[in-house]
Amino acid sequence: MSRHPLPQLLAEARSGVLVFSITPPKRSTAEERIKEIAEVTLERLTALDLDGLILYDIDDESDRRPDRPFPYLPTLDPGRYYAEHLTGWRKPTIIYRCVGKYSEDELAEWMTSADDRVMSVFVGASSGSKQVHTGLRRAQELRAEVRPDLPLGAVVIPERAGEHQRMLAKQDRGASFFVTQVVYHVNEMKNLLSDYFYECRTRDAAPRPVIFTLSLCGSLKTLEFVSWLGVDVPRWLENSIRHSEDPLAESYRQCLAIARDLIDFCEHLGLPYGFNIESVSIRKAEIEASTDLAAEVAGMLRYRR
Numbered sequence: 001m002s003r004h005p006l007p008q009l010l011a012e013a014r015s016g017v018l019v020f021s022i023t024p025p026k027r028s029t030a031e032e033r034i035k036e037i038a039e040v041t042l043e044r045l046t047a048l049d050l051d052g053l054i055l056y057d058i059d060d061e062s063d064r065r066p067d068r069p070f071p072y073l074p075t076l077d078p079g080r081y082y083a084e085h086l087t088g089w090r091k092p093t094i095i096y097r098c099v100g101k102y103s104e105d106e107l108a109e110w111m112t113s114a115d116d117r118v119m120s121v122f123v124g125a126s127s128g129s130k131q132v133h134t135g136l137r138r139a140q141e142l143r144a145e146v147r148p149d150l151p152l153g154a155v156v157i158p159e160r161a162g163e164h165q166r167m168l169a170k171q172d173r174g175a176s177f178f179v180t181q182v183v184y185h186v187n188e189m190k191n192l193l194s195d196y197f198y199e200c201r202t203r204d205a206a207p208r209p210v211i212f213t214l215s216l217c218g219s220l221k222t223l224e225f226v227s228w229l230g231v232d233v234p235r236w237l238e239n240s241i242r243h244s245e246d247p248l249a250e251s252y253r254q255c256l257a258i259a260r261d262l263i264d265f266c267e268h269l270g271l272p273y274g275f276n277i278e279s280v281s282i283r284k285a286e287i288e289a290s291t292d293l294a295a296e297v298a299g300m301l302r303y304r305r
Contacts, residue, residue: 007092013209154171210266
């Protein structure tokens with residue numbers, strides 16, 4: 001039996017969705033090389049049992065804190081990369097928008113021109129002091145004005161205090177699903193899910209699907225960057241990766257354990273959920289491991305779909 005498309009699955013709050021996330025090539029990449037990357041990407045994606053794709057929008061977050069482990073290198077606009085280079089991808093695509101980078105006119109023009117397979121997640125500024133062209137709340141209002149049928153999601157940061165209240169506020173402003181920041185601290189994630197679920201019950205609001213992001217950590221430099229982004233990595237997990245002879249294999253094992261734990265917890269609560277397998281590394285071993293992880297998580301979800 002064929003599966004319903006991703007927008008319908010999320011609108012109906014079905015559990016078991018699986019998406020795969022990538023970052024567009026760097027803006028400095030030659031056009032021919034961009035085409036090659038897109039072809040390889042499509043070949044890899046079509047071999048997986050996915051409901052959709054996520055294209056990240058990268059912003060300079062130097063305001064977050066100094067000493068960024070990796071330099072900020074601008075990437076292609078995800079909307080342009082989707083429209084010009086991923087035409088062979090026939091399933092839905094969630095295009096992230098760091099809304100502070102864009103004027104209201106730019107956002108409105110993109111939303112009105114996006115095809116019916118496009119969904120979006122709006123991302124606010126990385127800090128309250130950052131100067132922006134359009135704030136998150138205004139972007140949400142703009143979507144309601146110019147493209148109310150565009151399925152809209154929101155970012156969840158499990159470690160942030162009061163996050164379940166933010167989720168409900170974003171839900172009130174049109175968010176119909178959530179995508180988490182990378183999950184390493186599963187207890188923090190479960191605390192948030194519990195707070196959100198029972199607050200929904202108190203308010204007589206229907207919980208919306210939460211898509212958990214899993215990302216492999218194949219090196220100590222990546223671990224440092226994850227921490228710089230504000231992801232809470234438990235000390236025991238950091239030690240396991242740091243002292244492993246094969247950090248990538250250890251990270252892979254832990255991602256599977258996190259997936260199993262979250263599936264069991266959400267099934268027990270009755271909270272709709274899914275997974276996003278993130279692949280943002282340029283290292284071949286990590287790219288291949290990410291596709292393997294997606295295939296294995298798809299196997300976990302298959303009988304729940």
